[in-house]
Amino acid sequence: MNRFLSLLIALALAGWPSLAAAQDRQVATGADTIIYPATVVTMDESRPTAGAVAVHQGMISAVGALDELIGALPAATVDSRFADRVIAPGFIDPHIHMALSSIQYAMPLTPPWAMAGPDGMIEGLATREAFFERLRAIEADAPPGEPLIVYGFHDLVHGDLDRHDLDAVTTDRPLLVWHYSSHDFYLNTPALDWAGIDASLHDRFEGVPLGEDGLPMGRVFEDALAVLLQSVAPLIMAPDVLESGLENFSGLLRQGGVTTVADLGYGIFSYPLEDANIASNWVSPEHSGYRVYLVPEYRALERRFGENRVQAVRDMVSGVLPTPAPVLPQVKFFTDAAFYSQTMRISEPGYLAGQSxxxxxxxxxxxxxxxDTIRPYWDAGFGVRIHSNGDAAQEATLDALAALRADDTDRRFVFxxxxxxxxxxxxxxxxLNAAISAASHYVYYLGEAYQAPLGDPRGDWILPLNSLSDAGVPVTLHSDAPLAPPLPLRAASIxxxxATREGGALTPDERLSxxxxxxxxxxDAAYALGLEGEIGSITIGKRADFTVLNANPLETPGENWGEIGIWGVVLAGEPRPLP
Structure with a gap:
């Protein structure tokens, strides 16, 4: 044994400080620690506000008054860039769609209402005439003869739509209009021929309605989308489309101060496509400025893994099965269809107006x-995130939850x-110990427009969040992007x-404080993800993910939250200002 090695052993036996002990001293004195003075809104009930937060190696190491932190951490560096600003926990959007956002934020747009885009607000088309005027302009500017897909139509704003209406715009190319809900397409006659949508499909799919002439009306939705996507997918999922759309979407997330998102429906389009999109265009939190988590969708799991679907989720979560971003121990399910396109399942007497x-x-x-669909994943210990929109759907989902709760009273179950x-x-x-992840935009966009289709009292049941919160149900908000912009302060303000887009207020008793x-x-958004121990509040031991604001939301009237300036974010302790 050489003398140097013998000396090391002797020192160790004599109690020479370990590397861990040295690191503990480093943390205790504040070496490599940064203290950020600011108005700190913690969302931690034990200390709601503070004058500074300390960050060490990407984690929150101390929270308190500035002089206290300086005294306790004498070797720390004080960075005063946020001294006149507000530090809040990093905003979380717990339900977005990476692939769909990548697609739709690259499409020509005809939104029924003002829509936030990467370069500012896009004017809404509030009338049928305005919609067709914009549609004709888009068609005239497109390369001749090529199939054209336009996103943003809504029937409750723009009226009914069928192939004859679109044939009046053009029969020189396949023209497809994508409903704002993402669950419906409307095709002109050349598009029906191009996609192979004919009357024979009506017997197989509810989503291919026929007109009085026995021919497809042009609307293709829900169960029939799998057929249509065989033709549409190569156009909307081309690499250059996905790259452009995700760049636009990422810009919106940064503008909104979002530090964490969850993709609810991983695998719906296809694992290879989604993996390539995320790996190539999102890459990493360091590259894009926000974290992404994935929640696999049950039908995609069945298609890809069959009987091995539950083990596949285990392998995704553990990393045995590589994924381009971390997979949460949760699975996404669907009870019913879409709110926007009036296909959600509601109680009798059903829809009183509109296309349904x-x-x-x-x-x-x-x-x-x-x-039976949920049980294998539930028994394996996975949480449930279940798309459940209409009041009839809620009844069915609550019944299922009651049956599942007989085996586990604490498992995370989010509507x-x-x-x-x-x-x-x-x-x-x-x-039943449920949680709610509410679509942030239903009240504003369709709160008034839905009164006629729903009638009384169902029109008053749209997202009663105050009632749910008062009952003790954790309530969070999500954008469901691209269906609404991922701007959390704007969502919270609504x-x-x-407020409704028409200028009214829907069920004011349901306002949140x-x-x-x-x-x-x-x-609460962190709770929906099962990550409340890591993010969501400014608490010692959590990640140093912050949103930096120009004003304190808790001291700002709710109607003005959407106007609060955002400096940028801090991600894992690293300041990232907006350009």
Whole structure:
């Protein structure tokens, strides 16, 4: 044994400080620690506000008054760049769609209402005439003869749409109009021929309605989309489209001060495509400025992994099966269809107006199959994120949850979108230990327009978040991007005011308080992800992910939250200002 090695052993036996002990001293004195003085809004009930936060190696190491932190951490560096600003927990959008956002933020747009884009607000087209004027202009500017897909039509704003209306725009090319809900397409006659959509498909799919002439009306939706996507996918999922769209989407996330998102529906388009998109265009938190988590969708798991689907989720979560971003131990399910396109499942007498008049909407999983569909994942210990919109859907989902709760009273179970909740259903959700991840935009965009289709009292049941929160149900807000812009302060503002785009206020009694609204985009959003131990509040031991604001939301009227300036974010302790 050489003398140097012998000396090392002797020193170790004599109690020479370990590397861990040296690191502990480093943390204790504040070496390599940065103290940020600011107005700190913590969302931590034990210390709601502070004058500074200390960060060490990407983690929060201390929170308190500035002089206290300087005294306790004498070797720390004080960085005063936020001294006149407000540090809040990093904003979280717990339900977005990476692939769909990459696609739609690259499309020509005809939005029914003002829509935030990467370069500012895009004017809404509030009338049928304005929609067709814009559609004709887009068609005239497109390369001749090529198929054209335009996103943003909404029937409750723009009226009914069929192939004859689109043939009047052009029959020189396949023209496809994508409904704002993303669940419906409308095709002109050349597009029907191009995509192979004919009357024979009506017997197989509810989503291919026929007109009085026995021919397709042009609308293709829900169960028939798989057929249409065989033709559409090469156009909307081309690498250059995905790159452009995700760049635009990422810019919006940064403008909104978002530090964490969850993709709800990983695998719906295809694992190879989504993996390539995320790996090439998002790359990493360091590259893009926000964290991405993935929640796999149950049908995609069944298609790809069959009987091995539950083990596949285990392998994704553990990293045995490589994924381009971390996978949460949760699975996404669907009870019913879409709020926007009036295909969510509602109670009798069904829809009273609109394109689904006379129907009750669609089930995705039939009520008697819900428990059996969820059970394998539930028994394996995974949380549930379930798309459940209409009041009939809530009843079916609550029944399924009641059956599942017989085996586990604490497992995370989150209703996604939660379009309608009756008072009785809200109370029952609390009893069953459910959580709500609410679509941030239903009230503003369609709160008034939906009164005629829903009627009384269902029109008052749109996202009753105050009632749910008062009952003890954790409530968070999500954009469901690209269906609404990922701007959390704007989303929270809507639910503090219950403002509608027409200038009214829907069910004012359901307004959230300022604290509830800020919880909904921070700590309660972290709860929906199962990450409340890591993010969502400014607490020692959590990640140093912050949103830096020019004003304190808790001291700003709710109607003005959307105007609060955002300096940028701090991600893992690293300041990232907006350009």
């Amino acid at each position: 008049e006379g129907s009750q909407g669609l089930w995705v999983i039939e009520p008697d199959a819900l428990v 996604e979108h939660a379009g309608l909740f009756s008072p009785e259903q809200a109370a029952r959700a609390a009893t 639910h503090m005011t219950r 300022a604290v509830e609204a800020l919880e909904a985009i921070t700590i």
